[in-house]
Amino acid sequence: MSLSSDLLYITPKLRVIYSTCLNEKNIQDLLQANSIDDYMYILKETSYYQYLKNIDPKDLLSLELALDSHLYNLTKIFQKIGGPDVYTLISSMRKIMLIKMFALIIRGVLERHSENMRKILNLLPEEAREFLEKTLSEEMSISRIMAEIERSGFYVFSRYYKEFSKTLSSEISINLSLDLSLLEEFSEILTSYPEIIELICPEADLYIINFLSKSIMLNIQDKLSTYIKDLLRYSCKIDPSTLEEMSSSDETRFLTLLRRIYPSTLISQDLTETMINIRGFVRKNVRKKSVSYIYSYPFNYGILWSVFTLKRFDIEDLVSIASGKIGLISTDMIRRFVSI
DSSP: OOOOHHHHHHHHHHHHHHTTSOOHHHHHHHHTOSSHHHHHHHHTTSTTGGGTTTSOTTOHHHHHHHHHHHHHHHHHHHHHHSOGGGHHHHHHHHHHHHHHHHHHHHHHHHTTOHHHHHTTGGGSOHHHHHHHHHHHHTTOOHHHHHHHHHHTTOHHHHHHHHHHTTTSOHHHHHHHHHHHHHHHHHHHHHHHOGGGHHHHHHHHHHHHHHHHHHHHHTTOHHHHGGGHHHHHHHOSSSOHHHHHHHHTOOHHHHHHHHTTTSOGGGOOSSHHHHHHHHHHHHHHHHHHHHHHHHTOSSOOTHHHHHHHHHHHHHHHHHHHHHHHHHTTOOHHHHHTTSOO
């Protein structure tokens, strides 16, 4: 897609939005918080506090939904200041945030958090609010919830969930369906905006590796073997033959194959430990690349995607730190999950 004056027009505005992202000092201060209440006090120094000041910070589901709602609303601002050439990219951003919110809502309903979610109805964007209201008021079964998701246009999530849930738990099915839905969106973005491949591919490949690692850790490889073709289609830079071999490997062989893709220093003898290392490595590198795109020249669509990614990473970091403070996890361990 050729560059137009649209991006030249919105770039200064995107840089203003970027200035509201978390910086290293914000993250370090939050990591040093002594409690979740201390975390909320420190959060007042950031732009995100305004979206959480009426949220119980110990209610992680509501906290994450409130932050996701903020980013979804921000994509509406992108659409107002952008032009036709960026509508496809912005549409994908909105779909990414909506399907993530839908997945959180389903998880909340299944875990019987309905009362807490009622308290944040007014914070949600219209589409998510309508979905939650209908889910709560009609006490829908999971099959009806999936039908509603399909009606909202998220066929990929619904299709995968229906297949996974035949043999897997609802929680696992939601997580795996969300991973593949996000991969579908990444794939569509790259079709329209191939110039931002270096920003999207590391994350896309991480989702694939994460999917395969979950199948090994949960001992469900045989149940997921039919989805390998989809993973090959979504793959960015991982060699297809390596992916195929990984899909049928045991943990030891899988760890060996990961050395073909990532620095060997990230690979330990434990798969969970290794995946934490890889996730941290990828997210830190993507954040650095995204920051460099903000001030790059000539302008390209990576600037818009970078701001969205940085905001998304901010949310993930805030949720990880809050979760760690509630769970009394050590600061050093929480630090491994953040992107700065």
